[in-house]
Amino acid sequence: MRFDIITVLPGLLESPFAHSILQRAQKKGVCEIVVHNLRDYANNKHKSVDDYPYGGGSGMVMQIEPFAACIEQLQEARKYDEVIFMTPDGTTLNQTIANNLSTKGNLMVLCGHYKGIDQRIRDVFVTRELSIGDYVLSGGELPAAVLVDAVVRLVPGVLSDETSALSDSFQGGLLDAPVYTRPADWRGNKVPDVLLSGNEGAIHAWRDEQALARTKERRPDLLDE
Incomplete structure (x- = not known):
């Protein structure tokens, strides 16, 4: 199983993926987790990936071009079962969804930040939108880490006692x-x-x-x- 995670703050995900079950899963070769820095796909010298919202209002919105460039480059390399956007207005993640996703091969996860991402990215690329609860965080990185942990532990070969997850x-x-x-x-x-x-x-x-x-x-x- 492979996760490709797109974020503007890759450092925020270093610790969750470098310890405990997720670390063991990667060392065993059961799961591959790759974090992509969205700023690498910015088309300006300052590597900025956000801009003011059309119509006015507070906050900044993540732009289309960096996300589209990263997503399309990844899609050239492999086919994804789901392109998931972590967002407070998505479907609440539960065990049934985690079970379903654990049977997939390649998953891409988009992490929003600031006020959110341009709706057109959601319309064109995203196949599933997930939330971890009815509250707002600073970005989608921590929800993405929660999603990966919930899914990876269900993949055969990750837990030492594979029956353990069945009694959760x-x-x-x-x-x-x-x-x-x-x-x-x-x-x-x-x-x-x-x-x-x-x-x-x-x-x-x-x-x-x-x-x-x-x-x-x-x-x-x-x-x-």
Whole structure:
């Protein structure tokens, strides 16, 4: 799987992609993450990629030409399953979308900044628009990192225990059950006896009950769906 990420702030993505699961995925050769500096495609000596909005108003808008030049150059090299724009007015990212994207081969991700990007880039090139929540950040870099992490961990060969992702919250439409590890008794707070019983059937039943109870309490909307 390959991610090509277009951003005006490539340094902001260095740390998320250089640690933990994303680092291991790249070292294993399971995933390739390439960050492209949008300023390299600017057509002016100052390498600026934004301009004032038509019609007036506050803020600056990212220009068409740098994005178009970068996107078209990348598309000459390979076919992309999706060209994704991270934006607050996109579809909210969820586990179902992450599962779907994890089956793809090549994904391109556009990171906006300033007031946003020229609508014509969205109209001509973008195939999917995603949000990570109903709030606004300074740019699309952190949402892009969230997207990549959510997707890559689902790719076979990334996690040491490939069944681990299957029991995550939201995979079965429910939140995950509580989890415990050693010590079995910490300051009088004990691990539920069933988890120490060795009875796999009872343990699975307990986890199912706890997952349902936690979902009813915290995210009843998931049950409505």
